[in-house]
Amino acid sequence: MNLTRAKKICFIFSLSFLILISDSVQKTSFAADIGNCLLCHKYPGLSRVDEEGRMRLFFINESIYNNGVHAKVKCEGCHTDITEIPHKAAKKVDCLVECHIIEPTTETKFSHKDVATFIKTSVHGKVDKIGNDKKFSEDYPSCKDCHDEPLYRPLSFFKKVRPGISEASLGRCRVCHKKDDFIYQFYNHVTTRLHKSRNPLNIAEMCGRCHDDSSLVTRHGLSTKAVFSYGETFHGKAATFLDERVPDCLDCHVNKGESVHQMLSHKDPLSSIHETNKGKVCATIDCHPSASPKLANYGVHSEFNLTQSPAQYFFTFFFIVLTGGTLLPLMGIIFLDLVRRFFPHATIGRRK
């Protein structure tokens, strides 16, 4: 084999290899990686120890990201401070930035700013109606206290419903829509919005991060550890068994048809759980349609607590005493019976 022929063969192999690589790159990276960020972030081991000593993983699983809610958003769309590669430590993402996505109905740049407006007037807003900071305003949640990027969620192998796109359903989309890119994007968007992305247990655990925090509950004068007391009801117990049919916090605390970001205090007459409205919450068509408003007087957040619900406290105490008072003497008799059988003839003093 002469050198020229060897060169030709090498060239053909190299070309074939490049074509193969470029083909695979085309297949997997239809997401908006215009900045070529995945050049580095595709490596699973990409990580470093940050200034606070925490191990930070910077790996982006491309296939999961491509199926996520932000698949069409450029990396720079959220990480606006990154303008060059290699880059310095990125700032925390501001969820209210305008990204490059165009909202199709108004043809304006998309942003989550409306949510911030909703939150501002809700029970979770940091300022009161006059505009002053609420007490302990730093305790009130920001976007990422409740939301996360699905990319960073643990893989849920246990779920019966397979996450991701249903190929069978995509066939219906293709009847009218021709571009797969469009189909994937909007199918994902619509189905994500139509279904709950988290089960009631996940929601309760999320809310519990603040609402079960004793110091927060005390500081804000809340009457209950809300998720703990929810867990004492059938709804909460069923949620721990991963029942997706039972109501979670959001189902009751948000008016039907409104965004969860518009949640109001129970003292607000417009709140779904205000004394005058809560009857309707239980009696929705999906829950207890034939219920009278009286059902809503059920103490959903009752605790075994002398201050909060003394009547229930003493009622429970009665059963504890009844149980102990019944079982302890009987168990004593069992014990004495077992001992007596070892010494059937023995008596103390005169045998009668």
Next chain:
Amino acid sequence: MEKYPAIKIKDGQKYFYRFSLNQRIQHFILAFTIVILVLTGMPLKFNEASWAPYLYSLFGGIQYAPTVHKVNGAILVGLFFYHIFYLIYVIRKYYIEPAKKKGALKKFGALKIVLTQKMAPNLKDAYDIRDLMKYLLFLTAKRPDGDEMTWKEKFDYWAPFWGMVVIGASGVILWNKELFTQILPGGVLNFLLIAHSDEALLAALFLFIWHWYNVHFSISVFPMGTVFLTGYLSEELMVEEHYQHYVDVMKKAGLEHEILPPHGAHGHESPEGGASS
């Protein structure tokens, strides 16, 4: 009642009539449904326990276990009402009507008959408890001479009876909360849930500790008493637990000369010097 002889002899051993087939079937349904109700109820009461999801999944998990619980609860409530009618039927047919025929039914006679039924608690039960404590504390060597139904059996009967009223009624209301809260305030459900679940825990512990000790784990019956299957109790156990009734039955059957001395069940010499069976 006549179809069951008071004493049966099998392989030279005497067996004494205790429960009719009807009563044994009632007990079987009661035992079966209670075990299922406990197994499908406790995982919900202790939902945070590590074993709860595994036990619950045996009954179909949160999708099906509540239905299994309700179906068994409904059967148990049905059995409760059947038992009430059964009691009324038996007392009327075998006690009130014969007394009427004899013309011996006086004012409040029916009430007296009800209050003197063999399952009704009486003063002898109190004396028997006192005497048992004396025996267990080594103050006497003599066990109490139990009647046909001892205080233990009456306890075993009336505790679940009370339990079924509390658990059954609260269960039915909680099941049909939409209907009942047309009248009752919703806050009542909180109390009913406490009553349902705490009384159920008491009942389960009572049955699985106390009742099972007496009928399964006690040295006299281990590994299992058979009276709930056959309806007949061995002579040894009759002597140990129902000596007064045993003597009555033996005398009625004309077997006075074969009456065993008390304390025979432990297999030691009786105070009179006779050997036990």
